[in-house]
Amino acid sequence: MKLQLALDRLSKERCFQLVKETEESIDIIEVGTGVIKEYGMAIVRELRAQFPNKEILADMKTCDAGKHETLQAFNAGVDITTVMAFSAISTIKDTLNIARDKNKRIMIDLLECHSNDRIKELVDIGVNLVSLHVGKDKQSEGTFNTELFSLVEGYNLEVAVAGGITLETLPEIVKEKPDIIIVGSAITKAGNPAKVAREMQDMLV
Secondary structure, X not given: OEEEEEEOOOOHHHHHHHHHHHOOOOOEEEEOHHHHHHHHHHXXXXXXXXXXXXXXXXXXXXXXXXXHHHHHHHHOOOOEEEEEOOOOHHHHHHHHHHHHHHOOEEEEEOOOOOOHHHHHHHHHOOOOEEEEEOOOHHHHHOOOOHHHHHHHXXXXXXXXXXXXXXXXXXXXXXXXXXXXXXEOHHHHOOOOHHHHHHHHHHHOO
């Protein structure tokens, strides 16, 4: 199980500070959508230069222009980029083809996707990494619920989980054995981010 640190709604300086503080405990650096919109691919390149041995994910949330946006992310040095599950199948296929050519990965974001038929469609075209995701705005109704795992049950998929995960809710999620735990505010807004990241990493098996 890997721990992914989501950097979002933060200044550039704070992003770098947080990665330095938590570097020993995190496996993947996620450059969040808001950070990318604020600072562009430049911050991705800088993170790659400063942390050459870390996996980096760009949360592009691509839903169209798949070839262009995927190349944009991979050429900036990321290992994984995100594509929305509701995108056209042709868009998703384009991103998967580029990922194969570049020996990189696509994570399909299942935000607001509730259809088992759609999951089958995604698997049939070669998707192998997905994110079960409770969006920021919807977290007011409750954070990540393990019932979401039923959506991908029975498929040979690597699964990431995201959505208001905290030290208190992590143990129940770990029982479901996802491949990647994505944590943002519980670490980035903590008084001691390094301590929280370390405690979370210690819970992963």
